Amino acid sequence: MVNNTTHRKKSIRTWLPTALLLAPASLWYLFLLIAPLVIVAVFSFGARAPEGGYAPAFTLEQYLKLPTRSTPFVNTLWLASLGTVSCILIAYPLAYYLATRASAKAKSILVALIIVPFWTSFLIRTYAWVTILSSRGIPAILASLGIVHDLVLLNTPFAITLGIVYNYLPLMTFPLYVSLERLDKRLLEASKDLGANRLATFFQITLPLSASGLITGSMLVFILLMGEYLIPALLGGGKIFFVGNALVDLFLQSRNWPFGSAVAMALNFIMIIIISVYLWLTSRLGGESREEVSLF
Amino acid sequence: MKQSALDIDVEFRNVVKTFGTITAVDKVNFQIPKGSFYSFLGPSGCGKTSSLRLIGGFEQPDSGEILIAGESVAYIPPYQRHVNMVFQHYALFPHMDVASNVGYGLRQQRPRISPDEISKQVKDALALVRLSGYEKRRSWELSGGQQQRVALARALVNKPTVLLLDEPLAALDRKLRKDMQVELKTLQREVGITFVFVTHDQEEALSMSDRIAVMRDGKIVQEGSPTDLYRQPLDRYVAGFIGQSNFISGEVVEAGDQVKIKTQRAVILQAPKSKVAKTLAVGDKAVVAIRPERINLRNQNEAGSDGFAGKVAQITFLGDQTEYHVETEQVGRLLVRMNSGYAGYASGDPVIVYWNQDAGLALLDD
Ligand SMILES: Nc1ncnc2c1ncn2[C@@H]1O[C@H](COP(=O)(O)OP(=O)(O)OP(=O)(O)O)[C@@H](O)[C@H]1O
Ligand SMILES: [Mg+2]
Numbered sequence: 001m002v003n004n005t006t007h008r009k010k011s012i013r014t015w016l017p018t019a020l021l022l023a024p025a026s027l028w029y030l031f032l033l034i035a036p037l038v039i040v041a042v043f044s045f046g047a048r049a050p051e052g053g054y055a056p057a058f059t060l061e062q063y064l065k066l067p068t069r070s071t072p073f074v075n076t077l078w079l080a081s082l083g084t085v086s087c088i089l090i091a092y093p094l095a096y097y098l099a100t101r102a103s104a105k106a107k108s109i110l111v112a113l114i115i116v117p118f119w120t121s122f123l124i125r126t127y128a129w130v131t132i133l134s135s136r137g138i139p140a141i142l143a144s145l146g147i148v149h150d151l152v153l154l155n156t157p158f159a160i161t162l163g164i165v166y167n168y169l170p171l172m173t174f175p176l177y178v179s180l181e182r183l184d185k186r187l188l189e190a191s192k193d194l195g196a197n198r199l200a201t202f203f204q205i206t207l208p209l210s211a212s213g214l215i216t217g218s219m220l221v222f223i224l225l226m227g228e229y230l231i232p233a234l235l236g237g238g239k240i241f242f243v244g245n246a247l248v249d250l251f252l253q254s255r256n257w258p259f260g261s262a263v264a265m266a267l268n269f270i271m272i273i274i275i276s277v278y279l280w281l282t283s284r285l286g287g288e289s290r291e292e293v294s295l296f
Numbered sequence: 297m298k299q300s301a302l303d304i305d306v307e308f309r310n311v312v313k314t315f316g317t318i319t320a321v322d323k324v325n326f327q328i329p330k331g332s333f334y335s336f337l338g339p340s341g342c343g344k345t346s347s348l349r350l351i352g353g354f355e356q357p358d359s360g361e362i363l364i365a366g367e368s369v370a371y372i373p374p375y376q377r378h379v380n381m382v383f384q385h386y387a388l389f390p391h392m393d394v395a396s397n398v399g400y401g402l403r404q405q406r407p408r409i410s411p412d413e414i415s416k417q418v419k420d421a422l423a424l425v426r427l428s429g430y431e432k433r434r435s436w437e438l439s440g441g442q443q444q445r446v447a448l449a450r451a452l453v454n455k456p457t458v459l460l461l462d463e464p465l466a467a468l469d470r471k472l473r474k475d476m477q478v479e480l481k482t483l484q485r486e487v488g489i490t491f492v493f494v495t496h497d498q499e500e501a502l503s504m505s506d507r508i509a510v511m512r513d514g515k516i517v518q519e520g521s522p523t524d525l526y527r528q529p530l531d532r533y534v535a536g537f538i539g540q541s542n543f544i545s546g547e548v549v550e551a552g553d554q555v556k557i558k559t560q561r562a563v564i565l566q567a568p569k570s571k572v573a574k575t576l577a578v579g580d581k582a583v584v585a586i587r588p589e590r591i592n593l594r595n596q597n598e599a600g601s602d603g604f605a606g607k608v609a610q611i612t613f614l615g616d617q618t619e620y621h622v623e624t625e626q627v628g629r630l631l632v633r634m635n636s637g638y639a640g641y642a643s644g645d646p647v648i649v650y651w652n653q654d655a656g657l658a659l660l661d662d
Pocket of ligand 1: 315
């Protein structure tokens, strides 16, 4: 009996702190994530009220209309992919240099240089590029030098990719850096000892063993890009729409909440698929190489 | 005995390697005979790993010349040397199973070796290290000893001219280490490849090697067969490092093949000079080195004229042998090792320590 009560006291003592620790975050997620998500899900099956907004109904009409909005989805997917690949191509050599060759001093200077731009707000940084890329910016300079005339940079996929790389590079660099830093350099020596030259060693040892950082970085960048609004709005000039821009348009301009909700649900669905692929990839890495850089 | 260049697999000629202000390898010369088991022995930081890495091509010498199979290997990168290394912590590739690890070197070869041939050779290599059936295991599913054997198979499968081993047994427990020592030695005889072995464990070096180079501060102090090093050490350092020794220090009062040394207590001890050592001159600081097993004990009432009176201070029972620490008035504290069968002394017993004159060795003190 005595035993039992002490036991119960003990269990209260263990679960109470747990509950207290988790309560704020749980409430936060409940009211700001789960509840809105439920509302969006409900709206997506509804109808548009004549004056705009939501009218209760149960119809698949909104989902059937989705193909009419395929362009922002296509834009988002291919520019997010292009942006992610560009980030990889630039971040990998940088992270590799930081992790393997840079002296301690060069390392801290470079890391600072990567971070410093982020002291300015995302909006201002991106807006600066509008000026740089607009007809009075780089194209004007190139024209006055007589190199190219009538070059259009702003409002092109190029401008958006540039904005993506500029803003998202650190998110790719740091996970890559962590996994390359953690890579046991003796493995590289062992590989060379066994007859593999630098290139062969890179593809057989370095790349596979930094796969976790590569996947994590790509996911971070890609998932955030799926919801990107500002970069296409500013550097795409409203010509190249992302899903995020389409959503703002549907909710605020056309006030078609149910259709907007269906588009949002479709975006969620795509994200879930991507995250599942990510989880599958990281679980396949398995064992020791499943490093702690993983996202979820 | 002069060896022709063809019988030598690895040769260092005045090799120097510095790291900043540290001279890790200091004008080192040696020749490693083909097919031999050659060890570098020395305390931590004496330059053993650096010497090995120079052979492997992971470091370039500042000066001097390195020859492998008679040819200079200056600026030949590791992946072009017919040398393989078993790394101290094995460095198995964590993203590959055992078979892929072992086959790694074969997969790098050009022209390509067929996958069938590779898996056959991998199988043979695993059989050689008694790991058949472990092909699909991952490195973290193996014990230390098994990982060590995978590393060995991964190197041996390439049939290198020289196999470099950097303290490959250091991470294993004592029992396993003893087993692996025997296995490694047997394996080396079977495959006939030159093994260059690095260790700081003198027992390990003595039991496995054909030849040993004793290193100190980047230099090779003495090189020779285990018995040479044990019986005829060059100086006090080697005598102390290879096996145990009692040292009684003093000053040379009569030089020659037989040396007389006067201790601080004015006792005159006579001992032969080490055959490989420089001649000792009168007035030199010197020691008489005596192995613990070459010293005997007898009761003080037993007959005999030589020896020094003392008292048993401490007894260490080792199983088949027993060690006595004997405190003497004239020659200080001595370690005596006797077969346990004779063990008739207790702590505090008065005894006489004595030894044959040729049991000691006169060496220069340092
Ligand atoms: N890459 C390096 N940079 C700077 N100093 C080094 C480097 N490698 C070795 N040294 C120095 O050179 C000396 C010899 O080192 P080495 O690794 O050859 O010793 P070792 O005999 O293998 O020692 P241990 O038994 O501890 O492994 C040491 O003083 C070490 O600090
Ligand atoms: Mg070492």
